[in-house]
Amino acid sequence: MDLHVTLDRAAGRLAGQLADELRAAVRDGRLSPGDRLPSSRDLAGDLEVSRGVVVTAYEQLVAEGFILSRQGDGTRVAPFPAVRAPEPTSEAHRRALRFAAGTDAGPADPPGIVYDLRPGKPDLASFPRERWTAAVRDVLRELPHSALNYPDPAGVPALRTALAGHLARVRAAVTDPDEIVITAGVAQMLAVVPRILIEEGHRVLAVEDPLGHHQIPMIRATGVEMAGVPVDEEGIDVGALARTGARAVLVTPAHQFPTGVVLSPRRRAALVEWARAVDALIIEDDYDGEFRYDRDPVGCLQGLAPERVVLAGSVSKALSPALRLGWAVAPPWLAVRLRAARALHDLGSSVLDQHVLAHLIAGGDHARHLRLMRRKYRARRDAFVAALRARLPAVRIHGVSAGLHAYAELPEACEETRVVTRAAELGVAIEGVTPMRVRHPGPPAIVVGYARLTEHRLTEAVGLLASAIETA
Ligand SMILES: Cc1ncc(COP(=O)(O)O)c(C=O)c1O
The missing domain is CATH 3.40.640.10 (Type I PLP-dependent aspartate aminotransferase-like (Major domain))
Structure with missing residues (x-):
């Protein structure tokens, strides 16, 4: 591969920069579907960076679907060229759309709730x-x-x-x-x-x-x-x-x-x-x-x-x-x-x-705010997950460390609606997954928004959640 890659060492985030460069090369056709990328060792040598930088950049692009990494076949550009295909722009139809009348103003805090763990809202106090x-x-x-x-x-x-x-x-x-x-x-x-x-x-x-x-x-x-x-x-x-x-x-x-x-x-x-x-x-x-x-x-x-x-x-x-x-x-x-x-x-x-x-x-204020909130939410998620693992080892957290909510699968014997109702009686608002299903049934689970409570209060809420699950 003869590919021009420029890294700004002073700017840091070398793996991110390398991923950006490779992504751009795929998009503008400098790298084509099926092209083999150098081994992480070779590319690291060429760019004079640590191998970890290249491995991280490759992992990121594999996760995004830009490149494929297979045992014995090395790392290649994925078979779908991510190029922009022109689409017609001339069909500006002016037909009226009918909106359903009325919007849902969103749920107010239910009475008696001390720990609101319903998903969907950020930490409003951090605005x-x-x-x-x-x-x-x-x-x-x-x-x-x-x-x-x-x-x-x-x-x-x-x-x-x-x-x-x-x-x-x-x-x-x-x-x-x-x-x-x-x-x-x-x-x-x-x-x-x-x-x-x-x-x-x-x-x-x-x-x-x-x-x-x-x-x-x-x-x-x-x-x-x-x-x-x-x-x-x-x-x-x-x-x-x-x-x-x-x-x-x-x-x-x-x-x-x-x-x-x-x-x-x-x-x-x-x-x-x-x-x-x-x-x-x-x-x-x-x-x-x-x-x-x-x-x-x-x-x-x-x-x-x-x-x-x-x-x-x-x-x-x-x-x-x-x-x-x-x-x-x-x-x-x-x-x-x-x-x-x-x-x-x-x-x-x-x-x-x-x-x-x-x-x-x-x-740049928005990016600074995002960085601050990522740190805050990460600490909250970690505290919530740690408390849940300690108090409720039979409950399985799904998915990755991201977002403002966690999905927790309950033991098969739990009755989801009873857990949600019992938690509300104890002052903890959560949501069950059943109302989120369209057609396919699945194991009982709860969806918990951890973004608005401090680590300490999340740990308290998990204690009550454990009581709710045990007594539902
Ligand atoms: C799955 C999902 N999509 C979208 C949204 C956001 O909607 P909006 O941007 O209209 O506030 C939410 C918010 O809770 C959500 O949970």
Whole structure:
């Protein structure tokens, strides 16, 4: 392999830099499918870095599906060229979409709950109030009056540009500000994309089974039929997906909600292959992709097949769900349709909030906040898992060290609803997995959000959870 790789030693993160360089080489065709990469020892020698740097970079790219590593065959570029295939941009249909009336304002804290461990919310007390206030002041000082008009429904250019850089850096996404549409959160994507699919002649949307229970009614309200596809230790079962006959699927590859597993490299490749074979759309819900604690986050699926994947994310986990601010990175044809949907339905998101977020991203405050929150959440997760292992060794934690929730499988004899009810009686709010299932039954399990409690309070809550399981 004769490949030009530049590493900035002073900047640190050598493995991350090397992964970025190799990923870029695959994307722009300097490395082709099937190309053999040098052994970690040889490349480390060429680059004058430790072998561990190359091994870590290779592991990252294997996890993301860019390269394959096989005993006896060395390391090769995966068979799917991650190049951007042009898609038609001219079909700007202006048909009205009908939204289901009424939104769920979200659950209030139930009475009598002392430890709220329901999943889905970040630590609201950590919202960077001062930085946000300072950014509002800066933005108001700088913005001309004309900017306070109705925005481009796809979002203000400053935010789309800032996000393009952020998502490329943090999620290894392939981004172009023109293909980013600002949304009112991932929820808006789940309400809009199925309606676009129906307009395009789809009847069925495949979903992971189980999936987020708040998402189920939202998707049902669009009128699309949901086909639940089982999830195992490697993520969605792509064989079962193909058998549904669906040509669109909603997945959570970075950290499956709720089971916490990461979509394996094999399954990533198979999912992309399926999408290309049947001309399908993959909706990638990247709801907590910025939070991985044991290693660099696995890059998003969109980076592997930007022409097939719409990447949906939001600031709901990183900052606050109160902002109702998110994004979709879409193939060009879909970006046009999403922009049209916003033009038809709500004329876009708050200009001021968009500029404030752009300011925080561009100035580095957002990245600093993410680093702080990763440390905080990691400590909380570790404390929760340690307490659970000590008090409840028969309960099995699934998935990787990531996100804001953990999936805990209960012993077979436990009755899940009784455990949830008994925990609530003892002042601990958790959720069972059963309401998150579409069709496929499975072992009893609970889903626990650990983001909002300190380590000490999490340990106390686990004590009560143990009593609930023992007395349910
Ligand atoms: C699976 C999943 N997707 C998406 C979201 C975020 O939705 P939004 O960005 O609309 O706040 C959540 C939040 O709880 C979630 O659990």
